[in-house]
Amino acid sequence: MQRFQAFRFELMPNGQQERQMRRFAGACRFVYNKALALQKERHERGEKKLGYAGLCKLLTEWRNDAETAWLAEAPIHPLQQKLKDLERAYSNFFAKRADFPHFKKKGQSDSFRYPDSKQIKLDQGNNRIFLPKLGWLRYRNSRKVVGAVKNVTISANGGKWFISIQTKREVKPAIPVGGAVGIDMGIARFATLSDGTFYAPLNSFRRHEERLRKAQQAMSRKVKFSNNWKKAKARVQRIHSRIGNTRRDFLHKASTAISKNHAMVFVEDLQVRNMSKSTAGTADAPGRNVRAKSGLNKSILDQGWREFRRQLEYKLAWNGGRLIIVPPQNTSRTCPCCGHVSADNRPTQAWFACVDCGFEDNADVIGAINILSRGMQLLRDEGRDTTDASVGMRADWLPVSARMACGSNLVGGRKQEPAETTAHGFIHA
Numbered sequence: 001m002q003r004f005q006a007f008r009f010e011l012m013p014n015g016q017q018e019r020q021m022r023r024f025a026g027a028c029r030f031v032y033n034k035a036l037a038l039q040k041e042r043h044e045r046g047e048k049k050l051g052y053a054g055l056c057k058l059l060t061e062w063r064n065d066a067e068t069a070w071l072a073e074a075p076i077h078p079l080q081q082k083l084k085d086l087e088r089a090y091s092n093f094f095a096k097r098a099d100f101p102h103f104k105k106k107g108q109s110d111s112f113r114y115p116d117s118k119q120i121k122l123d124q125g126n127n128r129i130f131l132p133k134l135g136w137l138r139y140r141n142s143r144k145v146v147g148a149v150k151n152v153t154i155s156a157n158g159g160k161w162f163i164s165i166q167t168k169r170e171v172k173p174a175i176p177v178g179g180a181v182g183i184d185m186g187i188a189r190f191a192t193l194s195d196g197t198f199y200a201p202l203n204s205f206r207r208h209e210e211r212l213r214k215a216q217q218a219m220s221r222k223v224k225f226s227n228n229w230k231k232a233k234a235r236v237q238r239i240h241s242r243i244g245n246t247r248r249d250f251l252h253k254a255s256t257a258i259s260k261n262h263a264m265v266f267v268e269d270l271q272v273r274n275m276s277k278s279t280a281g282t283a284d285a286p287g288r289n290v291r292a293k294s295g296l297n298k299s300i301l302d303q304g305w306r307e308f309r310r311q312l313e314y315k316l317a318w319n320g321g322r323l324i325i326v327p328p329q330n331t332s333r334t335c336p337c338c339g340h341v342s343a344d345n346r347p348t349q350a351w352f353a354c355v356d357c358g359f360e361d362n363a364d365v366i367g368a369i370n371i372l373s374r375g376m377q378l379l380r381d382e383g384r385d386t387t388d389a390s391v392g393m394r395a396d397w398l399p400v401s402a403r404m405a406c407g408s409n410l411v412g413g414r415k416q417e418p419a420e421t422t423a424h425g426f427i428h429a
C-alpha cells in the first residue's frame with residue numbers, strides 16, 4: 001500500500017533567498033492572474049477555454065516578451081504548476097465543488113510548488129534542502145522525513161516562510177482497530193460521537209477575535225503603506241497565523257484520536273459549500289447583516305469541517321479504516337427509539353425530546369446515533385455483512401423507560417440486529 005505524507009517545516013532563508021521567494025511567489029501570482037484574465041476574455045468572446053498545453057506555450061512567450069521578461073528569473077516549473085492549479089480551479093468549478101476561480105491578491109496564499117523531484121535535494125543531516133534558483137535553504141528540522149520526496153511547496157504565512165515536503169513510500173496494509181461510530185458535526189460542539197464522547201467547539205477564532213478586531217482597527221487608523229501601517233499589518237497577520245495554528249492542532253488531535261480507535265466512521269454529507277451559501281445570500285444581493293454573518297467566523301467553521309473530514313479520511317485509510325459519507329436526511333429530527341420524524345422533536349437546539357414516545361437526550365448525540373444507524377443501513381443495502389461489527393454507541397443511550405415506552409428495539413426506524421450492540425470486533429469491509 002502506498003502512503004503519501006507531507007512534512008512541514010519553517011524555513012530559515014537568508015536575505016537574498018527571502019527576496020527571491022517573494023519575487024517567485026509574485027511571478028506565480030502574476031501568471032495565474034494573467035491566465036485567468038485571458039480565459040475570461042476568451043469566454044466573453046465566445047471562444048473555447050485554452051488547455052494546459054496552450055497556456056504553457058503562452059507562458060514561454062511571456063517569458064520571452066521584453067515587457068514581462070522578469071518572469072524568466074523565476075523557476076519555470078512552479079510557474080507551470082500555477083497554470084495547472086488554474087485548470088483544477090476550473091474543473092472544480094464545473095463540477096460544482098468550488099466557486100468560480102478568483103484573482104489572487106498579494107499576501108493571500110502566497111505559495112509556489114516545485115513539482116519535479118529530480119531537481120530537489122534533501123540533506124536532512126545538515127538541516128537543508130536544495131531547490132532550483134534558490135540554492136541550499138536551511139529549515140527548522142523538527143522531525144525525520146520518511147519516504148521518497150515527490151514535490152515541495154513553499155508558502156508564506158504571518159511573515160514567515162514554510163516548506164511542505166511531500167513524500168511517497170510503501171507500507172504494509174494496516175488492520176483496522178475498533179468498531180463503527182457516527183459523528184455529528186455542529187457549532188455548539190464541534191463533533192459529537194454516537195458513543196457520547198464529544199469535542200469542544202471550534203472556537204479558537206473567538207478567543208482571538210477581540211485581539212484581532214483591535215489590531216485591525218489600529219491598522220485602519222494608520223496611513224496606508226506607512227511604517228506604522230506595516231507594523232500594524234504584521235501584527236494582524238501574526239494573529240491570523242496563530243488562529244490557524246491553534247485550529248490545525250485541534251483538528252489533527254481530534255482526527256488522530258478518532259481514526260486510531262475506529263475501523264469505520266460515518267459522517268453526514270454537510271454540503272459545506274451550500275451551508276455557507278445560505279448565509280451569504282447571492283452575489284447580487286449580499287445584504288449587510290448577511291455579509292456580517294457570513295464573515296470570517298463562519299468561513300473558518302466551514303473550513304474546519306471540511307479539513308476535519310479530509311484528515312479523517314486519509315488517517316483512517318492509513319490505519320486500514322474507512323470514512324463513509326451518509327446523505328443527510330432528518331438525522332436531527334428522527335427519534336432513534338421509535339423512528340418518529342418531526343421538527344417538534346427538537347424543543348431547543350441542544351435537546352431532543354420525541355413527541356411520540358417521550359425519549360429524550362442531547363440532540364447532538366441523537367444526531368450521531370442516527371448517522372451511525374443510517375450508515376450501517378447503507379452498508380447492509382450494499383450487501384455487506386455487518387453482524388460482526390461492534391457499534392460505538394453509548395452504553396446507556398436507550399434508557400429502560402424509553403425502551404418500554406417504545407416496546408421495540410428500533411434504531412432510526414429500522415429493526416436493529418442485536419449482534420451489533422453486543423459483538424466485539426470490527427467490520428469486514
Ligand SMILES: [Zn+2]
Pocket residue numbers: 335336337338339340354355356357358359
Ligand atoms: Zn420516539
